[in-house]
Amino acid sequence: MTVNAETHAGGNTWRHLPAAQQPDWPDQEALRDVIAELESYPPLVFAGECDQLRERLGAVARGEAFLLQGGDCAEAFDAVSAEHIRNKLKTLLQMGAVLTYAGSVPVVKVGRIAGQYSKPRSKPTETRDGVTLPTYRGDSVNGFEFTEAARIPDPQRLKRMYHASAATLNLVRAFTTGGYADLRQVHAWNQDFVKSSPSGQRYEALAREIDRAMNFMNACGVDPEEFRTVEFYSSHEALVLDYESALTRVDSRTGNLYDVSGHMVWIGERTRQLDHAHIEFASRIRNPIGVKLGPTTTAEDALTLIERLDPEREPGRLTFITRMGADKIRDKLPELVDKVTAAGAQVAWICDPMHGNTFEAASGHKTRRFDDVLDEVKGFFEVHKGLGTHPGGIHVELTGDDVTECVGGGDEIFVDDLHQRYETACDPRLNRSQSLDLAFLVAEMYRDQ
Numbered sequence: 001m002t003v004n005a006e007t008h009a010g011g012n013t014w015r016h017l018p019a020a021q022q023p024d025w026p027d028q029e030a031l032r033d034v035i036a037e038l039e040s041y042p043p044l045v046f047a048g049e050c051d052q053l054r055e056r057l058g059a060v061a062r063g064e065a066f067l068l069q070g071g072d073c074a075e076a077f078d079a080v081s082a083e084h085i086r087n088k089l090k091t092l093l094q095m096g097a098v099l100t101y102a103g104s105v106p107v108v109k110v111g112r113i114a115g116q117y118s119k120p121r122s123k124p125t126e127t128r129d130g131v132t133l134p135t136y137r138g139d140s141v142n143g144f145e146f147t148e149a150a151r152i153p154d155p156q157r158l159k160r161m162y163h164a165s166a167a168t169l170n171l172v173r174a175f176t177t178g179g180y181a182d183l184r185q186v187h188a189w190n191q192d193f194v195k196s197s198p199s200g201q202r203y204e205a206l207a208r209e210i211d212r213a214m215n216f217m218n219a220c221g222v223d224p225e226e227f228r229t230v231e232f233y234s235s236h237e238a239l240v241l242d243y244e245s246a247l248t249r250v251d252s253r254t255g256n257l258y259d260v261s262g263h264m265v266w267i268g269e270r271t272r273q274l275d276h277a278h279i280e281f282a283s284r285i286r287n288p289i290g291v292k293l294g295p296t297t298t299a300e301d302a303l304t305l306i307e308r309l310d311p312e313r314e315p316g317r318l319t320f321i322t323r324m325g326a327d328k329i330r331d332k333l334p335e336l337v338d339k340v341t342a343a344g345a346q347v348a349w350i351c352d353p354m355h356g357n358t359f360e361a362a363s364g365h366k367t368r369r370f371d372d373v374l375d376e377v378k379g380f381f382e383v384h385k386g387l388g389t390h391p392g393g394i395h396v397e398l399t400g401d402d403v404t405e406c407v408g409g410g411d412e413i414f415v416d417d418l419h420q421r422y423e424t425a426c427d428p429r430l431n432r433s434q435s436l437d438l439a440f441l442v443a444e445m446y447r448d449q
């Protein structure tokens, strides 16, 4: 990768277009200095890794693999600790093992991790006890604390986002390639969990079967390298374009632009306007791109997004992450899938069963019902089965910690429990037990498909 003024030029074509949900930086000069510094930083990921993920997602689009994408709604700087990162990774690895073994399908594992620091919001301000302040927009922009000072956007935070992402990715790489993710460790990931939770016990039974299968293979003289390490990729919403374009570089091998802040980036439901800045930015980079599609998406929108983002119709380039809501998916999704398929595009279809199912509990906590999450995934499978297309994966907000943010699940959390351990900085996440429950249920759906 080379860095010079020209290197960044192609990643800046969005600048003359309207960009929704951008921070209102009070000091433009400070912002320019930060951008210049970010432009000199080394890449967090390599272009070749992004290409590899694009190939893996190509298998998803062709119906040969399943995508598991998950992590926090909003990562937080003060949660960049070995414990939080390990717990999240452990949960994703356990879900991956369940889906691979019980669903009998290769699983592409992508974290909402190492860069998921920026949040689009439905309202610009928030009022508490008569005091109105700007909303929290993620640790990359302002502070969560409800004070005037904390809520002022500070561009220095973009540098902290870079360093927090680098530290996280470093640990993730160490965990996934340094022995921790070795399939012989399937039990170890569960040790702290097995006694305390029904889903942990169910997982333990599956881990024993995996052990037996591996022992059998070993006895036959098979000991593949693939069992020792895990391919794991990073992703986040490409929201704050000053940050994303400062980390966009020319790949010296090919001359193409890559956003080297993460392997995959997605454009959110609130920023996917066809002629606006985010889609323009995404159209210039070669990373695999996701676009969130909510219930108001028309088939024409989807087809135009394909024209803009995947004109070559390359499987793996474009992932549509649908987030319709459990009550709408069966109505809204069929037309989109049908028309996209008829147009000859081979996108990966992924279900985000979280963002269409959020509601506010009487206590004021934002929450989601596990049953609604499950029902949206069921609807997603039904629609794809009906059309003969491939249900390509799930995109979920989760944490490896035992939080009480979503209600329901096998280890049932009630509305009255929400206050006990409600730690999210933005949307409610599935806890470890609920995440594993979901993986088992999705594996069954996949097998029945």
Ligand SMILES: O=C[C@H](O)[C@H](O)COP(=O)(O)O
Residues within 6 Å of the ligand: 073, 119, 120, 121, 122, 123, 355, 426, 427
């Ligand atoms: O994570 C997604 C969005 O940022 C979030 O759902 C918006 O939430 P809000 O309606 O509280 O702004």
Ligand SMILES: C=C(OP(=O)(O)O)C(=O)O
Residues within 6 Å of the ligand: 073, 120, 237, 267, 268, 269, 270, 292, 323, 355, 427
């Ligand atoms: C903001 C998010 O989702 P959406 O764009 O689908 O609302 C998110 O994934 O956190």
Ligand SMILES: [Mn+2]
Residues within 6 Å of the ligand: 073, 074, 355, 397, 426, 427
């Ligand atoms: Mn969210």
